[in-house]
Amino acid sequence: MDKNKHLDSVISTHQITKEETLFDKYVKKKNEVKEALEDKYESDIYSPFNSGSYAKNTAINTKFDFDLVSPFKRNAFGCSGTLKEMYEDVYDFLYEKYKDVAEVKKQKVSIGLEFYADSDGDVIKIDVVPGRELSQDQYKENENLNLYVYYKYGNIDAGSERIKTNVKAQINNIKTRATDEKDSIRKIIRLLKVWKNTKYNYPTKSFFLELITIKAFDNKTITGSIWEKLETVLEYIRDNVTKDSFTLKDPGNSSNDLADTLTSYEKQQLSDDMKNMLDRIRDNDENLKTYFPENSKFKKEESKTNQYGTNSGMPVPPPKLNFG
C-alpha cells in the first residue's frame, strides 16, 4: 500500500476548509488593492507583486500576511522626487481610498491596510511596500528597488532613504518556503480533523489540533512525503502534550492558553492515541485507512475517469528536468 497516495486521497476527498475560503478572500482583496494602485499611478508603476510571507504562527487562524510590493519608476514622483515623497504619496492615496473601510497605518517599510471585519468576522491585512527603481528602466534589468524606511520617535515622524538590493530575490526563498509550509500545515490539519471526526465527542478541539500542528512545524524540522510529515507531527504531539511545561498560545489572544482546555487525563489520552496510532500503522500500513478514512461519498464521484485528477495545493515543477 502507498501511504502517501492514500493520504492525498483523504485530503482531496474531504471538503474545502474555512482556511481556503479565507485565503481566497485575501487574494481577492490583494488584487483589488493592486488594481487601485495601477489605476492611480498608471504608467508610473510596474506591476505590483505579492510577496506574502504568511506569518507562521498565524497561518491558519484568520491571519495571512500579504505584502504587496509596488515598484515605481525612477521619475514617478518627478526627477528630484525623494523616497519619502513616494512613501507619503502612496500613504495619502491609500488613506483617502480606504479610510472608511480599513485602518491605514504607516509601518517600517510599508503601509498597513487592516480591513474591518467582514460579515464572517474575518480581518484581512495587506501591507503595501512602495519601492522605486534606482535609475530609469533599471528595474526591468535586475528588479532592484529602493525602499523608504519609516521610523517614528515618540510622536515625531522620521525616515531614512535605504537601499534594499533586490527585494524580489530576498523574498523569493522565504515566500516559496512559506507557501510550501503553509500548504503542508493545511494538509496535516485536515488529516487530524479527519481523524478526530472518526471519534465520537473527542475532547480535543479542532483549534487545539490546528495550533499544535503549527507549533510542531515551528519546533521541528518537518520534511519529506506527506506521510513522513504527518508522522513527525503525530510524534510531536505524543511526546509533548503531556509535559508540564507545554503551552499552546492562542495567536489572537496570548493570555489564552489552549493547553488549559484539556485536563491532564485528556492530554494523556491524546498522547496515548497518538502512540497507538503510530504503533499500529508501523505494524501494518493498511491500518492507516482506519485512522484516516477516505470520504466514500466523494470518492465514488471521483472515480469517473472523464475528469482531470484533483491537485492539492500549489504544484511545484521538479527543479531540474531533461528532455530529448
Place this chain on the structure above:
Amino acid sequence: MILKIEKIGLSLEAELLNKLLEIGKTHYQKEFGGFLIGYYSEDNRHLHITDTVLPKRYQASKYSFERSTEGIENEFTEFYTGTPIKIYIGEWHTHPNNSPIPSATDISAINTIINNKNTSIANPVLLIIGYSKNTVDFGFYVWFENNLYKYD
C-alpha cells in the same frame, strides 16, 4: 504507450501557441522549452493553458534540453495567488527538424514529474513543437490513468 484521448478537453489560444513557436525558433537549431501554466474548469473536464514561464537557466543542444526552475520559483506563486488561480500544469519543448513525438527522455521526464513529491499534479501535460523551415507540428500529451495519451 500513446493513445488517443477524447474524454477530457484541452484548450489554448493560438496566440500562445504562436508565441511558443516563435520563442522556440529563436533557439534554432537547438531545442528550447519552458513551463506551461493554466487552470481547470470547475467540473475538471477541461484544461485551459494560458501562459508560459520561461527558464532563466537551461542547457540545450540539437537533441536535448535541460531546464531548471532556479530564479523563477516566484513566478509560479504569482500565478497561484492571482485570479483565477493558475498553476503549473506541464512542460513544453521543441524538436527542431523533427516530429513532435516524445523521446524516451521525454517520457522519463513525465515520470519524474509524476513521482516528484512536491509536484502534486495528477495529469501533467507535455507539449512538443516539432518544426522545420517550412513546417510545424504540435503534439499535446497528457499523463492520464497511468498512460501517456495524445490529445486529438
